[in-house]
Amino acid sequence: MFSERVLLIFLAILYPTFAQDCVMLVTKEDAWDKKLHMDKMKDYHFRQPPKNQSCVPVKVHFQLKTFAFDEYADRFTAKMWTRMIWRDERLIWSPEDYGGIKKMIVLPTDIWTPSLKLLNSVEPDYFSMEIEECVVQNNGEVMCVPELIYESFCIAKLRDWPFDVQNCTLQFGDGERLTTSRFSFKGKAMSLGLAEYGNGWYIMMNNFKENPNSDVQLSITLTMERQASGIIVVLTGPCFVLSILNITSILLTVNDYIRLGFSCFSLIGHFTFLFFIDEFLPKHSGDTPVILFFIRDSIILTITSVLFTLVLSKIVKRKTVPFDWVSLVSNKVFFSFGRYLILPRWRVDPDAKDTNNVNNKEIWMNVANILNSAYLVVVIIVYIILFNAYMPKQPPAEY
Known part of the structure; x- marks a missing residue:
C-alpha cells in the first residue's frame, strides 16, 4: 500500500513537467487560416463551376511515373501525376485581410474541380478523380495534382517483332455530360524524367495535340520501341x-x-x-x-x-x-x-x-x-x- 502511494506521488510530480509537450499550441497563422477557410467555404457551391464562366479554362501537365504495354491484351497503362491549374473567382482574397496568408490547402470535395477523363479507356464507364489536396493562391488560382492510372486500348503491330515499334494514344476530354471545362496543355505537356524505360519498352518519341473545341480535347501519342536484345x-x-x-x-x-x-x-x-x-x-x-x-x-x-x-x-x-x-x-x-x-x-x-x-x-x-x-x-x-x-x-x- 505504501509503495503504491509513493508511485502515485512520483507520477504527480513528473506530470506537469512532461505534459506541457502535448499541449496543442494554436498560432496566429492557424487562426487566420481557419478564418479564411470559413469565409471562403461559407457560401461556396462545389457543384457549380466558377461564376461567369460557361467553360472553365484548365491547364494540364502530365508527369509520367511508370508505364506498361501488354501486347497480349492490347492494353497500354500509364501511371502519371496530372497537374491541373484553373482560376476560381470565388476563392480570391486579399492577404492583408488574413494575416498575410497567400495560399491555403483545401480538400477537393469542398471546391469545384474539372472532370478530366480518359475517353478511350478500357472501362469507358469508369471515372475516378481522386485528389488528396489542392493548393489555392490568393489570386484564385487552384492547382490539383492527382496521381492517376490511365489504361487504354492499343492495338499491337507485330510485323517487325521483336524489333517492333508501337504507337499508343491517350485521349482526354471532359467527363461531365455538359461540358464545363476547356483543357489545354501547360508548357511541355508531359515530362518523362527517368520513366521512359519500363517493362522491356523505351519511349522514343511523344506527340501532343490539343483541340479544346472537340470532344477529344487533349491527345498524347507515345512511340515505344521494344528492348529486344x-x-x-x-x-x-x-x-x-x-x-x-x-x-x-x-x-x-x-x-x-x-x-x-x-x-x-x-x-x-x-x-x-x-x-x-x-x-x-x-x-x-x-x-x-x-x-x-x-x-x-x-x-x-x-x-x-x-x-x-x-x-x-x-x-x-x-x-x-x-x-x-x-x-x-x-x-x-x-x-x-x-x-x-x-x-x-x-x-x-x-x-x-x-x-x-x-x-x-x-x-x-x-x-x-x-x-x-x-x-x-x-x-x-x-x-x-x-x-x-x-x-x-x-x-x-x-x-
Whole structure:
C-alpha cells in the first residue's frame, strides 16, 4: 500500500513537467487560416463551376511515373501525376485581410474541380478523380495534382517483332455530360524524367495535340520501341543453325541414308523451333511477324531437300544407257572448266561387279553431281534473300 502511494506521488510530480509537450499550441497563422477557410467555404457551391464562366479554362501537365504495354491484351497503362491549374473567382482574397496568408490547402470535395477523363479507356464507364489536396493562391488560382492510372486500348503491330515499334494514344476530354471545362496543355505537356524505360519498352518519341473545341480535347501519342536484345539472340541463333543444317545435308552423299536422315532431322528441328518461339510470340495482332515467313520458307526448302535427295538417290542407282543429251551435258561440264565448280563430287564405287555398266553409272553420277551443285547454289542464294527480307532488323533511331 505504501509503495503504491509513493508511485502515485512520483507520477504527480513528473506530470506537469512532461505534459506541457502535448499541449496543442494554436498560432496566429492557424487562426487566420481557419478564418479564411470559413469565409471562403461559407457560401461556396462545389457543384457549380466558377461564376461567369460557361467553360472553365484548365491547364494540364502530365508527369509520367511508370508505364506498361501488354501486347497480349492490347492494353497500354500509364501511371502519371496530372497537374491541373484553373482560376476560381470565388476563392480570391486579399492577404492583408488574413494575416498575410497567400495560399491555403483545401480538400477537393469542398471546391469545384474539372472532370478530366480518359475517353478511350478500357472501362469507358469508369471515372475516378481522386485528389488528396489542392493548393489555392490568393489570386484564385487552384492547382490539383492527382496521381492517376490511365489504361487504354492499343492495338499491337507485330510485323517487325521483336524489333517492333508501337504507337499508343491517350485521349482526354471532359467527363461531365455538359461540358464545363476547356483543357489545354501547360508548357511541355508531359515530362518523362527517368520513366521512359519500363517493362522491356523505351519511349522514343511523344506527340501532343490539343483541340479544346472537340470532344477529344487533349491527345498524347507515345512511340515505344521494344528492348529486344535478348529475344533477338534467341531467335536468330536457331534460324542460322537450321539454315546451316539444311545446307550441310546437301553436301552429304546420297548413296546411303545419312543424308536423308540429316534432312529429316533438320525438318524436325524447324517444327521444334516453331513450338519454342510460340512461348515468346504475342498472339493478338493482325500482323504476322516476318520471322514466321522465314521459318515457313525454310521448312519448304527443307522439304524440297528431302524430296530432292530421294530423286538423286534414284539417279545414282541407274544403270541404263543415258540419253544423248544427258551424256552431252555430262561431257560439257566435266571436260571443261565447269568441273571445278562441282561441289561435292561423288564417284562410282570402283569395286562394282558389273563392269559393263560402270561407264553408264558414271554418267548418271556426273548428272547427279551437276544437279546437286546447282541445287546447293540455289539454296544458298534463297537463304541469303530470306535473311535479308525476313530477319528482324533494328529500327532507325528516329521515327
